[in-house]
Amino acid sequence: MRQPKLKSSLLLITVLLLSMLATACGGANTNTASNAGAASNNKQAANANSNGNKEETSASKTKVVWWHSMGGELGKAADQLVTDFNASQSTVEVEAVYQGTYDESLNKMKASLDSKSGPSLIQVYEIGSRFMIDSGAITPVQNFIDQESYDVSQLEENIAGYYTFDGKQYSMPFNTSNPILYYNKDLFKAAGLDPEKAPATYEEVKQAADKLAQKGAPASFAIYGWFMEQFFANQGAEYVNNGNGRTAPADASLVNSEAGTKTLDWWKGLIDSKAAINLGRKTDDTKKAFLAGQISMTLDSTASLRGIVDGVGDKFEVGTAFLPKPDGTEDGGVVVGGASLWILNNKPEAEQQAAWEFIKFLAQPDTQAKWHISTGYFPITKKAYEEQIVKDNLAKYPQFQTAIDQLHASKPSQATQGAVMGVFPEARQIVESAIEEALGGSKTTKQALDDASKEISSKIENYNKTVK
Known part of the structure; x- marks a missing residue:
């Protein structure tokens, strides 16, 4: 064809x-x-x-x-x-x-x-x-x-x-x-948490992070658009319309849908309560902080697992868990x-x-x-x-x-199969900027995601015009 x-x-x-x-x-x-x-x-x-x-x-x-x-x-x-x-x-x-x-x-x-x-x-x-x-x-x-x-x-x-x-x-x-949750089992034990029972939901992450932060070891997740895409899939939610761009070319972003606002509200809540700290966009920075025992939980690629475990050595025991999702979410998975x-x-x-x-x-x-x-x-x-x-x-x-x-x-x-659009790299950058704006307080989570969705949709529209 x-x-x-x-x-x-x-x-x-x-x-x-x-x-x-x-x-x-x-x-x-x-x-x-x-x-x-x-x-x-x-x-x-x-x-x-x-x-x-x-x-x-x-x-x-x-x-x-x-x-x-x-x-x-x-x-x-x-x-x-x-x-x-x-x-x-x-x-x-x-x-x-x-x-x-x-x-x-x-x-x-x-x-x-x-x-x-x-x-x-x-x-x-x-x-x-x-x-x-x-x-x-x-x-x-x-x-x-x-x-x-x-x-x-x-x-x-x-x-x-x-x-x-x-x-x-x-x-x-x-x-x-794909991304997984990495956590410090020794810090969990010191905070009175079960090191063999990792948090599985947004709510459980918040509860654990509150206790860990009180011990001087908050969580930290890099501002990485890939993580937001994964949080959508883990809720069984599509990131762009038209079957995630698979039943027909996508022409609109869905980043401001309920899955997005629920995720960003949770993320901002962690930052505002000081249960988590914001170390910026680079996963290298959160990884270094985790290896040093400065943060208790982080998100990173499965491809980083060997490097993280070897980097930690015998300083503490590394735990791993599924990507968290909102309480009550049954469908979904990772992309x-x-x-x-x-x-x-x-x-x-x-x-x-x-x-x-x-x-x-x-x-x-x-x-x-x-x-x-x-x-x-x-x-x-x-x-x-x-x-x-x-x-x-x-x-x-x-x-x-x-x-x-x-x-x-x-x-x-179609959610876990992954979204497709011709301007995906640009869309990822736009989402990262929206997360920064929301976590920093310059925009509400809803306004940041609404603006991001509008900008991404406009870029998709312009791209689609170039396709015969």
Whole structure:
């Protein structure tokens, strides 16, 4: 099926705007893991770009250039996967090229389309999915799935579901995470709280945080738009209209609905009562405070779990729990964050097929097991949990069972499948500004969310006009 294309000038403006904004979980400025250690990859990126897109390594091998945004240790883990794949067969050779943040990588991809100097395969954060589809620059992985009857039942439904639109899977999930509550069990015990019973609702978080703050250890949650999106899904509420943008393109934000006001009122109540403190937008800052024992509870990605547990060491015991929700909420769950892999359609069919072969290798249980152990991201393949190294890792980091259970407990719906809109990065920034305004008292929670909803809806409308 021919995908709709964007008018070139307006699309370029959109991409340039994207490059100025923060990225999603698994790659959002200091809010995400993909940029951790990105500075150490500057030399890697420069070297890769200098010898970038060769046609083939030899007459017998098809060259696949893979652009990714995995920095630091994550980049080393990604490079190892490429090395393993190249050594596993003799017909395809993949070259991994670090391209900076997700936004930077997307901007470079757009600039490369006319010259065809870009990648065969690109890693794109989850909130870039609508943009990728509308660009008309990709071949849906569903085409390859159908051609060989590839068994998608092996994939985690709640992960693959995000990248599925109108029954068609457009990309293959790669690095996947969601947020969980981290808490200091030692501080809980000192405050007279049961360290084995984590707060599960907004109300329980408030009660626990009040007691903990009296002991000098309040809670703190970073002002991160991803968290607000998750709080919506956890209430079974949609973030944009038209089935979260999945039954038809979204044309209005729902951030000022009851789910939003209920969440922001609770959050502001924590700040006003000094049960929680505001440390700003960066999850790195709340993470450092948690590691130092200065705060008792925080929210962070499941991909941060290993780093947090290792960082704490024997200073205290780290507890983990599901993302809290309002009391009495039954439906809902979390939305996957991270990124997926997209095949570019301006490459020869043989090259696209070669990219698909690499994608299949990455989805294998043993590959996913190694990726999970090295990074902390979820395996996208169910059978990866049967690998011994995953079992051993779970024994070492039992807190990760919380992440697995939360993923599997999420009830499939359009709310938990995740919202899609072409201006998602901008929308996330607008929501973060609204949260700041409400917590700081410059606007009421209702006014802040009403203004945010209006601004986001206007941007969606302008974006939709660019789509044929």
